[in-house]
Amino acid sequence: MIELENLTKVFETAKGPVMASDRVNMVVPEGEICVLLGPSGCGKTTTMKMVNRLIEPTSGKIFINGKDTDESDVVELRRNIGYVIQQIGLFPNMTVEDNICAVPDLLGWDKGKSRKRAAELVEMMALEPSVFLKRFPKELSGGQQQRIGVARGLAADPPVLLMDEPFGAIDPINREIIQDEFLKMQSAIRKTIMFVSHDIDEAVKMGDKIAIFREGALVQYDVPDMILSHPADKFIADFVGSDRTLKRLRLLTVNDALEFERPSVLVTDELNAASKLMQDRGHANIVVVTKLGKPIGSLRLNDLKGKSGLVGDHRAPLPITIKVKDDLRNAVSSMFRHDTNWLVVVDDNGVFVGNITQRGVTHLLGSAYREVQD
Amino acid sequence: MGNQNFIKSTSIYLGLFGVFLLGIFSERMNLIEDMTVNYRDDIIFLTGDHLYLVAVSSGLAIVVGIPVGIWLSRPRMLRFSENIMQVFNIGTTIPTLAILALSMSFLGIGKTPAIFALWIATLLPIIRNTFVGITAVPKFLIEAATGMGMTPAQILLRVEIPNALYVIFAGIRTALAINVGTVPLAFLIGAGGLGELIFTGIDLDEIGMMLSGAIPVALLAIATDFVVSQLQQWTVPKGVNPNG
Numbered sequence: 264m265i266e267l268e269n270l271t272k273v274f275e276t277a278k279g280p281v282m283a284s285d286r287v288n289m290v291v292p293e294g295e296i297c298v299l300l301g302p303s304g305c306g307k308t309t310t311m312k313m314v315n316r317l318i319e320p321t322s323g324k325i326f327i328n329g330k331d332t333d334e335s336d337v338v339e340l341r342r343n344i345g346y347v348i349q350q351i352g353l354f355p356n357m358t359v360e361d362n363i364c365a366v367p368d369l370l371g372w373d374k375g376k377s378r379k380r381a382a383e384l385v386e387m388m389a390l391e392p393s394v395f396l397k398r399f400p401k402e403l404s405g406g407q408q409q410r411i412g413v414a415r416g417l418a419a420d421p422p423v424l425l426m427d428e429p430f431g432a433i434d435p436i437n438r439e440i441i442q443d444e445f446l447k448m449q450s451a452i453r454k455t456i457m458f459v460s461h462d463i464d465e466a467v468k469m470g471d472k473i474a475i476f477r478e479g480a481l482v483q484y485d486v487p488d489m490i491l492s493h494p495a496d497k498f499i500a501d502f503v504g505s506d507r508t509l510k511r512l513r514l515l516t517v518n519d520a521l522e523f524e525r526p527s528v529l530v531t532d533e534l535n536a537a538s539k540l541m542q543d544r545g546h547a548n549i550v551v552v553t554k555l556g557k558p559i560g561s562l563r564l565n566d567l568k569g570k571s572g573l574v575g576d577h578r579a580p581l582p583i584t585i586k587v588k589d590d591l592r593n594a595v596s597s598m599f600r601h602d603t604n605w606l607v608v609v610d611d612n613g614v615f616v617g618n619i620t621q622r623g624v625t626h627l628l629g630s631a632y633r634e635v636q637d
Numbered sequence: 638m639g640n641q642n643f644i645k646s647t648s649i650y651l652g653l654f655g656v657f658l659l660g661i662f663s664e665r666m667n668l669i670e671d672m673t674v675n676y677r678d679d680i681i682f683l684t685g686d687h688l689y690l691v692a693v694s695s696g697l698a699i700v701v702g703i704p705v706g707i708w709l710s711r712p713r714m715l716r717f718s719e720n721i722m723q724v725f726n727i728g729t730t731i732p733t734l735a736i737l738a739l740s741m742s743f744l745g746i747g748k749t750p751a752i753f754a755l756w757i758a759t760l761l762p763i764i765r766n767t768f769v770g771i772t773a774v775p776k777f778l779i780e781a782a783t784g785m786g787m788t789p790a791q792i793l794l795r796v797e798i799p800n801a802l803y804v805i806f807a808g809i810r811t812a813l814a815i816n817v818g819t820v821p822l823a824f825l826i827g828a829g830g831l832g833e834l835i836f837t838g839i840d841l842d843e844i845g846m847m848l849s850g851a852i853p854v855a856l857l858a859i860a861t862d863f864v865v866s867q868l869q870q871w872t873v874p875k876g877v878n879p880n881g
Contacts (some may be wrong), residue, residue: 342786352781356799356874367783399876415785425784577756 265291265314265423265455270323272309272479277483283309285479286323292474293328294453298460299468302502306479307459308553311425314457315344328425342366344414345424345454349431351408353400359385360396366419369468373570377418384414389444406437413445417452424456430465442468463503467491467510475499488514492631508628517608518583520594520627525618527552529560530575538567550607551578556586556614557606584609587616590626653830666667671845672852677831679834687820687830690748690859695756699809701759702869706805707793715772722768729761733819741826751828758819759812765809800876806869813865817858821850831857 265377272284285305299307312318314325316337325332332340353362360381361368363627367377382392388410400408409430416424430438430445446469449456460466466473467487472485483495491507492512494500504510527550528537541549541564550562551574560578570577582601587610598606604621663669672680705797709718737754744750774797782792798805831850838847870878 317784319782337788338788341784341785344784346781346784348779348781348784350781352775352777354778354782354796354800355876356802357876365782365787369786370790399874401876436814453712590817 264293264326265297265457266322266326267310268326270310270313270325271311271321272306272318273321282479284304284320284323287479287481289474289481289484291455291457292375293455296449296458296469298443298458298466298473299474299476300460300466300470300502301476303461305476307461307474307476308427309479310476310623311427311457311459314423314425315341315346325362328361342369343421343423345421345492346420347412347416347424347426349428350616351406351412351432353411353415355400357399358396359398359400359403362400362411363418365415366421366561370419372419378432380418380485381414384417385411387448388414400536406433406441409433409441410591413441417454422455424454426456426458428459430459431460432464438465445469446484464510464621467513475502509592511628511631512595512624513590515591516587517589517591517594518587520619520623521608521617522619522623523617525550526561527558527615528574529554530572530573530578534562534567534570534572534574534577537562538564538576548605550581550615550618551575552615554609558609558615561607565616581607584613585619591627594619595621595624640735652859666845668845668848672849673841675832676834676846676849680853681848682851683829683831683833684857687827687854687857688754689830690751690820690828690830691813691817691857694752695759695813697756698759698763698812698816701756701814702763702808703767703805705760706763706764707771707798709764709768710771710797715752718768722765725761725765728757729765733758733815734822734825736827737819739821743747746827748828751826754826755823756814759816762808762812762815763805764808766811767801767805770804770808771797773804774800800877802873803869803877803879806865810862810865810869812863814858817854817861821854 267289270284270287271282274281274283285306287306287310289297291446296587301307305603309318313320314332315326316332327340327344353359357365358390360378363381363384364372364377367380372380380598382396385392385395390407392412395403395407395411399412403411405431413429414428416426430441432636433441460469462472466488470487472484473487473490475482475490477498477501483490483499485493488511489570491511492502494503494507500507525546526540528540530551537549541547541562547565548561548563550558551562552558558581560580562574562578566579567577582603583597585597586608587608595604598604605618606620607615608617608619610616693747702712708714710723733754736758737751740750740754740757745754777798778796779792782796787795820830821832821835824836831854835847835854838844838850870880
């Protein structure tokens with residue numbers, strides 16, 4: 264847990280004092296990622312660098328797991344905080360292995376233990392240890408270097424991690440991949456992380472909470488969905504973008520918008536039975552499933568007039584199905600792509616579980632605004 | 638590829654032909670006899686002298702120059718060091734012969750003033766390259782090192798020096814080239830060395846004698862640079878060496 268208490272930093276410059284951090288109060292709970300977000304010069308980096316005392320605060324206190332950072336030896340403090348920077352900062356003179364073991368070596372770990380740990384971490388970063396451990400940084404691609412940078416931050420297993428735009432220098436495709444890998448890892452290792460970013464999409468994706476800074480002050484600190492649905496003022500609303508409601512789609516899963524009440528019919532059922540079921544429920548279409556429950560097509564009520572026979576002979580193929588765990592952004596994107604206003608949802612085994620509809624999704628997004636008005 | 642092979646083999650033949658011509662020339666000039674018989678003992682003795690001057694003056698320059706360069710690169714010195722480097726830069730424009738002459742006028746003749754003058758001439762490139770090499774280590778590397786909890790001494794030893802080593806070595810190579818090239822002049826202030834054969838040969842118009850000094854000096858310069866370049870290749874970390 265990281266607690267900031269009235270944290271203030273004033274830089275004396277030639278043009279007079281500049282308030283880089285203005286009485287910041289916040290708590291990053293154990294095991295969560297807090298993204299410090301804002302335009303450049305807003306004080307987010309200064310605030311983060313005061314945690315490992317790369318910048319000494321003018322006033323205010325910082326507590327890590329309840330302990331005042333002013334009371335620990337600064338070198339000792341830093342060795343217990345993982346630090347990952349935007350320029351990665353791998354030491355060119357050291358191999359990947361020695362880079363990762365930099366902090367364990369400072370802490371005087373046994374060489375065998377630290378080298379074994381380095382191999383584990385490289386593997387955790389989805390790289391092959393036998394290939395990469397003995398390489399030098401200049402022999403790695405940007406994405407590989409960044410993974411090693413993260414591995415180095417984690418090497419001594421610190422409870423707290425500071426990350427200063429750690430994925431900022433990578434191309435967008437690799438950035439998405441590394442972000443996903445990192446989130447997967449974080450769900451296992453549960454570090455308390457302070458993460459600086461200037462990218463709202465990254466913040467929404469990575470953050471359990473987002474702290475928005477403006478001119479040194481913390482202006483809003485909340486979960487991503489609240490920041491997007493209820494920005495505290497016009498500055499934040501502009502910063503998170505006029506398409507902020509669409510960004511919320513990423514935070515919601517198909518499961519949130521799932522309609523469970525949708526019936527289905529078997530391939531071997533009579534067409535009449537299907538028509539009746541749709542008329543009774545007032546649905547315009549129905550999903551056709553196999554005996555094992557896998558969706559293989561659909562029927563439209565309007566198409567069935569005057570026809571008879573088995574469902575299987577008249578079914579229209581399904582353009583696409585979507586999984587319960589997918590985020591709604593993908594779901595809505597699929598709807599647009601296939602020009603449809605509903606999708607068939609399956610579980611991990613491909614078994615039909617229900618539908619989602621455009622109406623259901625818009626209703627879900629809208630509910631956040633209605634609740635607050637009530 | 639075919640074209641490259643042709644150029645390669647042609648240059649080898651031209652080279653061999655050149656060596657052949659050189660051999661004829663040496664024989665005609667009586668040079669081979671001069672070097673292996675007439676001045677043999679002189680060459681051996683004076684080469685020893687010569688190496689002594691090189692080793693002592695450049696050894697002292699390295700031992701002093703690198704620490705001074707490091708000291709100037711420390712954060713609290715940076716304010717002054719740019720100006721100090723300017724003074725040093727002017728220092729390197731003074732001809733080495735002038736340094737020898739100045740040194741003689743203070744310290745008299747013999748080996749000591751020669752070593753002092755050679756030391757001064759060798760020192761500057763070493764200090765300058767050490768300073769430049771260390772200050773060129775990117776700021777974010779220092780920040781990463783500080784942020785992970787290295788002390789300033791650890792940063793210097795584990796990050797700054799290893800990453801500056803290639804540039805520091807480049808300075809040593811330049812310095813030694815100047816040093817080896819200047820040592821023959823040391824004869825002029827009575828320090829001996831292979832310069833004795835060269836200058837006496839010129840005075841007496843004895844080309845054989847002159848070349849008996851000049852050729853070993855040239856070979857020594859090449860050998861010294863080779864030794865230092867090998868040292869550079871082996872000590873500079875692979876990840877930093879642009880040729881590694």
